[in-house]
Amino acid sequence: MNADDLPTLRGELEAHGLWARKSLGQHFLLDLNITRRIARAAGEISGKPVIEVGPGPGGLTRALLEAGANPLIVIEKDVRFLPLLQPLIAWSGNRLVIVEGDALAVDESMLTTHRAAVVSNLPYNVGTALLVKWLKAGPWRGDMTLMFQKEVAQRIVAGPSHDAYGRLAVLVQARCQARMEFVVPARAFTPPPKVASAVVSLRDRADPYHDLEALERVTAAAFGQRRKMLRSALRTLTPEADSLLLDAGLDPTARAEAIDQAGFRRLADAWRSLAG
Secondary structure, eight states: OOGGGSOOHHHHHHHTTOOOOGGGTOOEEOOHHHHHHHHHHTOOOTTSOEEEEOOTTTHHHHHHHHTTOSSEEEEESOGGGHHHHTHHHHHTTSOEEEEESOTTTOOGGGTOSSOEEEEEEOOTTTHHHHHHHHHTOOTTEEEEEEEEEHHHHHHHHOOTTSTTOSHHHHHHHHHEEEEEEEEEOGGGEESOOSSOEEEEEEEEOSSOOOOHHHHHHHHHHHHHTTTSOHHHHGGGTOTTHHHHHHHHTOOTTOOGGGOOHHHHHHHHHHHHHHHO
Protein backbone atom coordinates (compact mmCIF):
# COMPACT_ATOMS: atom_id res chain seq x y z
CA MET A 1 0.00 0.00 0.00
CA ASN A 2 1.21 3.46 -0.85
CA ALA A 3 -0.06 6.64 0.78
CA ASP A 4 0.75 8.57 -2.41
CA ASP A 5 -2.33 6.94 -3.95
CA LEU A 6 -4.61 8.77 -1.52
CA PRO A 7 -6.05 12.27 -2.05
CA THR A 8 -3.56 14.92 -0.96
CA LEU A 9 -3.80 16.16 2.59
CA ARG A 10 -3.92 19.77 1.48
CA GLY A 11 -6.71 18.96 -0.94
CA GLU A 12 -8.66 17.17 1.79
CA LEU A 13 -8.32 20.15 4.14
CA GLU A 14 -9.50 22.54 1.45
CA ALA A 15 -12.38 20.28 0.42
CA HIS A 16 -13.65 20.14 4.00
CA GLY A 17 -12.94 23.80 4.74
CA LEU A 18 -10.72 22.96 7.71
CA TRP A 19 -8.12 25.11 9.42
CA ALA A 20 -5.85 24.73 12.42
CA ARG A 21 -7.09 25.86 15.81
CA LYS A 22 -4.55 27.75 17.88
CA SER A 23 -6.46 26.86 21.07
CA LEU A 24 -5.66 23.18 20.42
CA GLY A 25 -2.02 23.81 19.53
CA GLN A 26 -2.58 22.55 15.99
CA HIS A 27 0.04 22.79 13.24
CA PHE A 28 -0.44 20.32 10.40
CA LEU A 29 2.42 18.31 8.96
CA LEU A 30 1.41 17.62 5.38
CA ASP A 31 4.76 16.52 3.91
CA LEU A 32 4.70 12.72 3.59
CA ASN A 33 8.49 12.62 3.28
CA ILE A 34 8.74 13.97 6.83
CA THR A 35 5.94 11.83 8.26
CA ARG A 36 7.57 8.75 6.72
CA ARG A 37 10.84 9.76 8.36
CA ILE A 38 9.07 9.91 11.73
CA ALA A 39 7.59 6.45 11.11
CA ARG A 40 11.06 5.10 10.28
CA ALA A 41 12.47 6.66 13.46
CA ALA A 42 9.97 4.52 15.42
CA GLY A 43 11.75 1.38 14.26
CA GLU A 44 10.09 -1.82 13.06
CA ILE A 45 6.37 -1.33 13.67
CA SER A 46 4.92 -3.63 11.00
CA GLY A 47 2.34 -5.90 12.58
CA LYS A 48 2.67 -4.16 15.94
CA PRO A 49 0.20 -1.95 17.86
CA VAL A 50 0.84 1.78 17.72
CA ILE A 51 -0.93 4.69 19.41
CA GLU A 52 -0.99 8.15 17.81
CA VAL A 53 -2.40 11.24 19.52
CA GLY A 54 -3.73 14.24 17.61
CA PRO A 55 -3.68 12.84 14.07
CA GLY A 56 -5.52 15.87 12.67
CA PRO A 57 -5.91 15.40 8.91
CA GLY A 58 -3.88 12.19 9.05
CA GLY A 59 -0.42 12.91 7.65
CA LEU A 60 1.48 10.81 10.18
CA THR A 61 -1.44 8.38 10.31
CA ARG A 62 -0.96 7.56 6.63
CA ALA A 63 2.77 7.01 7.11
CA LEU A 64 2.26 4.72 10.12
CA LEU A 65 -0.35 2.65 8.27
CA GLU A 66 1.94 2.49 5.25
CA ALA A 67 4.68 1.19 7.59
CA GLY A 68 2.36 -1.63 8.69
CA ALA A 69 1.16 -0.59 12.16
CA ASN A 70 -1.49 -3.06 13.28
CA PRO A 71 -3.60 -1.85 14.87
CA LEU A 72 -2.99 1.86 14.69
CA ILE A 73 -5.08 3.50 17.41
CA VAL A 74 -5.52 7.24 16.91
CA ILE A 75 -6.94 9.53 19.58
CA GLU A 76 -8.47 12.74 18.21
CA LYS A 77 -10.17 15.45 20.23
CA ASP A 78 -11.21 17.62 17.27
CA VAL A 79 -14.25 15.97 15.68
CA ARG A 80 -13.81 18.02 12.50
CA PHE A 81 -11.10 15.62 11.38
CA LEU A 82 -13.01 12.39 11.82
CA PRO A 83 -14.42 12.47 8.24
CA LEU A 84 -10.84 12.72 6.92
CA LEU A 85 -9.68 9.79 9.01
CA GLN A 86 -12.63 7.46 8.43
CA PRO A 87 -11.69 6.51 4.82
CA LEU A 88 -8.32 5.29 6.08
CA ILE A 89 -10.04 2.42 7.89
CA ALA A 90 -10.99 0.63 4.67
CA TRP A 91 -7.79 1.73 2.91
CA SER A 92 -5.71 0.08 5.64
CA GLY A 93 -7.69 -3.13 5.71
CA ASN A 94 -9.36 -2.21 9.00
CA ARG A 95 -6.06 -1.71 10.82
CA LEU A 96 -7.04 1.81 11.91
CA VAL A 97 -9.02 2.36 15.13
CA ILE A 98 -10.31 5.88 15.76
CA VAL A 99 -10.96 7.02 19.33
CA GLU A 100 -12.68 10.36 19.82
CA GLY A 101 -11.55 12.00 23.05
CA ASP A 102 -9.03 13.98 25.02
CA ALA A 103 -5.75 12.07 25.22
CA LEU A 104 -5.06 13.50 28.68
CA ALA A 105 -8.21 11.80 29.95
CA VAL A 106 -8.08 8.57 27.93
CA ASP A 107 -7.08 5.35 29.70
CA GLU A 108 -4.84 3.78 27.08
CA SER A 109 -4.76 0.46 28.95
CA MET A 110 -8.39 0.04 27.87
CA LEU A 111 -7.44 0.45 24.20
CA THR A 112 -4.79 -2.24 23.84
CA THR A 113 -4.01 -5.54 25.48
CA HIS A 114 -0.51 -5.54 23.99
CA ARG A 115 2.50 -3.30 24.50
CA ALA A 116 2.04 -0.42 22.08
CA ALA A 117 4.53 2.06 20.67
CA VAL A 118 3.50 5.70 20.92
CA VAL A 119 4.27 7.76 17.82
CA SER A 120 2.86 11.29 17.62
CA ASN A 121 3.30 14.82 16.41
CA LEU A 122 2.05 16.19 19.72
CA PRO A 123 -0.07 19.34 20.04
CA TYR A 124 2.23 22.00 21.47
CA ASN A 125 -0.04 22.94 24.35
CA VAL A 126 -0.28 19.45 25.89
CA GLY A 127 2.91 17.74 24.73
CA THR A 128 4.77 17.86 28.04
CA ALA A 129 1.72 16.85 30.08
CA LEU A 130 1.15 13.83 27.82
CA LEU A 131 4.78 12.82 28.07
CA VAL A 132 4.71 12.85 31.87
CA LYS A 133 1.46 10.87 31.81
CA TRP A 134 3.05 8.21 29.61
CA LEU A 135 6.20 8.04 31.72
CA LYS A 136 3.95 6.86 34.55
CA ALA A 137 2.04 4.42 32.34
CA GLY A 138 1.71 0.73 33.00
CA PRO A 139 2.79 -2.22 30.84
CA TRP A 140 0.67 -1.14 27.87
CA ARG A 141 3.25 1.50 26.85
CA GLY A 142 6.18 0.65 24.67
CA ASP A 143 8.85 2.92 23.22
CA MET A 144 7.89 6.44 22.18
CA THR A 145 8.77 8.55 19.15
CA LEU A 146 7.39 12.04 19.68
CA MET A 147 7.61 15.48 18.15
CA PHE A 148 7.81 18.55 20.38
CA GLN A 149 8.83 22.15 20.04
CA LYS A 150 12.61 22.10 19.58
CA GLU A 151 13.13 23.87 22.91
CA VAL A 152 11.14 21.18 24.73
CA ALA A 153 13.02 18.44 22.89
CA GLN A 154 16.30 19.97 24.03
CA ARG A 155 15.07 19.97 27.62
CA ILE A 156 14.15 16.28 27.33
CA VAL A 157 17.55 15.08 26.08
CA ALA A 158 19.81 17.47 28.03
CA GLY A 159 22.45 16.19 30.42
CA PRO A 160 23.90 17.68 33.64
CA SER A 161 25.52 21.12 33.37
CA HIS A 162 23.71 21.84 30.09
CA ASP A 163 21.63 25.02 30.03
CA ALA A 164 18.51 23.03 29.10
CA TYR A 165 18.97 20.46 31.86
CA GLY A 166 16.16 20.47 34.39
CA ARG A 167 13.47 18.40 36.04
CA LEU A 168 11.92 17.28 32.73
CA ALA A 169 15.23 15.71 31.66
CA VAL A 170 15.59 13.97 35.03
CA LEU A 171 12.05 12.58 34.95
CA VAL A 172 12.24 11.41 31.34
CA GLN A 173 15.68 9.87 31.68
CA ALA A 174 14.62 8.01 34.81
CA ARG A 175 12.50 5.81 32.56
CA CYS A 176 13.90 6.23 29.05
CA GLN A 177 17.02 6.64 26.97
CA ALA A 178 16.29 9.92 25.17
CA ARG A 179 17.76 10.97 21.84
CA MET A 180 16.93 13.79 19.46
CA GLU A 181 16.44 12.28 16.01
CA PHE A 182 16.06 15.30 13.74
CA VAL A 183 14.79 18.87 13.58
CA VAL A 184 11.72 19.85 11.57
CA PRO A 185 11.71 23.50 10.44
CA ALA A 186 8.68 25.69 11.07
CA ARG A 187 8.07 26.07 7.33
CA ALA A 188 7.22 22.35 7.11
CA PHE A 189 3.94 22.96 8.96
CA THR A 190 0.63 24.48 7.96
CA PRO A 191 0.28 27.03 9.42
CA PRO A 192 3.95 27.44 10.34
CA PRO A 193 4.56 27.89 14.08
CA LYS A 194 6.95 30.51 15.39
CA VAL A 195 9.53 27.90 16.36
CA ALA A 196 11.16 24.78 14.95
CA SER A 197 10.19 21.31 16.15
CA ALA A 198 12.20 18.16 16.79
CA VAL A 199 11.54 14.44 16.91
CA VAL A 200 12.73 12.61 20.02
CA SER A 201 13.04 8.85 20.45
CA LEU A 202 12.42 7.50 23.95
CA ARG A 203 13.41 3.90 24.48
CA ASP A 204 12.71 2.18 27.79
CA ARG A 205 15.75 1.84 30.04
CA ALA A 206 16.90 -1.54 31.27
CA ASP A 207 17.12 0.00 34.77
CA PRO A 208 14.08 2.28 35.08
CA TYR A 209 13.48 4.23 38.29
CA HIS A 210 9.94 3.57 39.44
CA ASP A 211 9.24 6.09 42.21
CA LEU A 212 8.45 9.02 39.92
CA GLU A 213 6.37 10.70 42.62
CA ALA A 214 9.44 11.04 44.84
CA LEU A 215 11.53 12.14 41.88
CA GLU A 216 8.95 14.80 40.99
CA ARG A 217 9.01 16.15 44.53
CA VAL A 218 12.77 16.45 44.85
CA THR A 219 13.32 17.83 41.35
CA ALA A 220 10.56 20.43 41.84
CA ALA A 221 12.38 21.70 44.93
CA ALA A 222 15.89 21.40 43.52
CA PHE A 223 15.19 23.15 40.23
CA GLY A 224 12.58 25.52 41.65
CA GLN A 225 15.48 27.67 42.84
CA ARG A 226 18.15 26.34 40.54
CA ARG A 227 20.65 29.12 41.23
CA LYS A 228 20.70 28.26 44.92
CA MET A 229 22.80 25.56 46.51
CA LEU A 230 20.91 22.34 47.15
CA ARG A 231 21.01 22.84 50.94
CA SER A 232 18.97 26.03 50.43
CA ALA A 233 16.75 24.92 47.55
CA LEU A 234 15.66 21.72 49.31
CA ARG A 235 14.46 23.55 52.42
CA THR A 236 11.19 24.11 50.56
CA LEU A 237 10.86 20.31 50.63
CA THR A 238 12.07 19.58 54.15
CA PRO A 239 13.75 21.42 57.04
CA GLU A 240 16.15 18.48 57.20
CA ALA A 241 17.79 19.30 53.87
CA ASP A 242 21.33 18.76 55.14
CA SER A 243 20.50 15.30 56.46
CA LEU A 244 18.71 14.46 53.21
CA LEU A 245 21.76 15.41 51.16
CA LEU A 246 24.07 13.50 53.50
CA ASP A 247 21.95 10.37 53.12
CA ALA A 248 22.03 10.79 49.33
CA GLY A 249 25.78 11.31 49.29
CA LEU A 250 25.47 14.70 47.60
CA ASP A 251 27.46 17.88 48.14
CA PRO A 252 25.19 20.40 49.97
CA THR A 253 26.90 23.26 48.10
CA ALA A 254 26.19 21.78 44.66
CA ARG A 255 23.42 23.12 42.44
CA ALA A 256 20.70 21.02 40.85
CA GLU A 257 22.09 21.42 37.34
CA ALA A 258 25.23 19.51 38.38
CA ILE A 259 23.44 16.43 39.72
CA ASP A 260 23.19 13.44 37.39
CA GLN A 261 20.49 10.78 37.11
CA ALA A 262 22.10 8.53 39.73
CA GLY A 263 22.35 11.43 42.18
CA PHE A 264 18.70 12.35 41.81
CA ARG A 265 17.69 8.73 42.26
CA ARG A 266 19.60 8.60 45.55
CA LEU A 267 18.02 11.90 46.58
CA ALA A 268 14.52 10.64 45.81
CA ASP A 269 15.19 7.43 47.75
CA ALA A 270 16.49 9.43 50.71
CA TRP A 271 13.43 11.70 50.67
CA ARG A 272 11.09 8.74 50.50
CA SER A 273 12.80 7.18 53.51
CA LEU A 274 12.68 10.47 55.41
CA ALA A 275 9.03 11.10 54.53
CA GLY A 276 8.07 7.59 55.51
